[in-house]
Amino acid sequence: NAGVTQTPKFQVLKTGQSMTLQCAQDMNHEYMSWYRQDPGMGLRLIHYSVGAGITDQGEVPNGYNVSRSTTEDFPLRLLSAAPSQTSVYFCASSYSDRPTYNEQFFGPGTRLTVL
Amino acid sequence: KQEVTQIPAALSVPEGENLVLNCSFTDSAIYNLQWFRQDPGKGLTSLLLIQSSQREQTSGRLNASLDKSSGRSTLYIAASQPGDSATYLCAAQAGTALIFGKGTTLSVSS
Numbered sequence: 248n249a250g251v252t253q254t255p256k257f258q259v260l261k262t263g264q265s266m267t268l269q270c271a272q273d274m275n276h277e278y279m280s281w282y283r284q285d286p287g288m289g290l291r292l293i294h295y296s297v298g299a300g301i302t303d304q305g306e307v308p309n310g311y312n313v314s315r316s317t318t319e320d321f322p323l324r325l326l327s328a329a330p331s332q333t334s335v336y337f338c339a340s341s342y343s344d345r346p347t348y349n350e351q352f353f354g355p356g357t358r359l360t361v362l
Numbered sequence: 363k364q365e366v367t368q369i370p371a372a373l374s375v376p377e378g379e380n381l382v383l384n385c386s387f388t389d390s391a392i393y394n395l396q397w398f399r400q401d402p403g404k405g406l407t408s409l410l411l412i413q414s415s416q417r418e419q420t421s422g423r424l425n426a427s428l429d430k431s432s433g434r435s436t437l438y439i440a441a442s443q444p445g446d447s448a449t450y451l452c453a454a455q456a457g458t459a460l461i462f463g464k465g466t467t468l469s470v471s472s
Contacts, residue, residue, distance in 0.1 A: 280459070290451070290462040297458070305459055337405060344458045349394060351453075351460060353406040 248273050251354035253338050259360045260328040268323040268357050270338030276352075278344040279321040283307065283334040284356075290337065296321055297344055328361045335359070364389045366454050368463035375442055376471055383437040383466045385452035390430045396460065397426050397437050398451040406451065410437070442470045 254269045272279065280295035282305075292305030296315040310332060312324040321340075325332060338354040365388045375381050385395070394413045398406040410419045410426040412435065418427040425438040435452055449467045453460040 278458075282460075287464070289464045290453075290460075292459040295458055303458070339406075339460075345393075349455060350408060350411045351396065352408060353398075355405040358403075 250274065251338055251340050251352050253336075253354035253357050255357060256355065257358050259362065260325070261362050262328060262330060264328050266325050266328065268325075268336055268338075268359075270321045270323065270354060271319050272321075272338075272340040272352075273319065274340065274342070274352070275318060276340035276342050277318065278342070278349070278351075279315070279338065279340045280305070280351075281311070281313065281321070281323045282337045282339065284337060285334050293323065293336075295344075325359075330361045333359060333361045364392075364454060364456050364461045366452060366461050366463040368450075368452060368466050370466060371464070372467045372469070374469045374471065377442060377444060379442050379470075380438070380440050381442055381468070383439070383450050383452075383468070385435040385437070385463055387433045387435075387454045387461070389454075389456060390433055391456055392430065393455045393457075395426075395428050395435045396453045396455065397424075397435075398453065400449045400451060400465070402449075409450075439468075442468075444470050444472045446470050 281293040282290040294313040296302045336357045339351045341351045396411045397409040412428040423440040449465040451465045453462045
């Protein structure tokens with residue numbers, strides 16, 4: 248198994264540009280999520296999904312969209328990039344969000360810089 | 363609102379020393395407590411997961427404990443090695459999200 252994969256690894260955008268961060272997992276996990284990691288702030292949840300067709304907002308959802316058309320993929324879209332979105336983005340997945348099945352596995356991250 | 367705190371923020375020890383990393387959380391109503399390791403510029407690697415009904419978990423030289431009543435978890439690393447140098451993060455799950463501490467950066471010198 249490849250586990251959780253993310254592309255690209257690095258990206259530089261100009262303010263106002265849009266882009267999609269890709270996330271895929273091959274473990275047949277129902278639960279997927281996106282976090283951002285900022286110095287001094289730790290990791291914070293952006294959006295999550297408990298299954299195909301179901302998404303919900305996390306702690307810091309503004310400026311981001313998600314969709315979940317398949318179990319495997321959970322892309323994160325930046326609609327109009329802002330310098331405040333400069334961060335490292337991590338995708339995570341687990342078999343379920345319920346206790347005893349919820350060990351979470353993280354991808355390698357996407358380092359995004361918005362100029 | 364759940365808050366997770368890790369103390370100390372940084373720790374330096376000589377090789378071979380046993381050490382304890384601390385994690386505290388404000389709301390005892392958690393599903394589980396998970397410890398991660400993060401190397402510079404890399405993703406998070408899951409080390410140990412303790413379910414709310416468990417008291418501890420062990421993997422090799424690592425032992426994690428959980429005391430829900432006091433809102434504390436510890437990660438014990440035995441016989442530390444330079445390869446253990448990394449940032450260690452704890453995260454509490456209550457509901458759908460993991461709430462992370464800011465981590466303890468460990469440096470083990472040879």
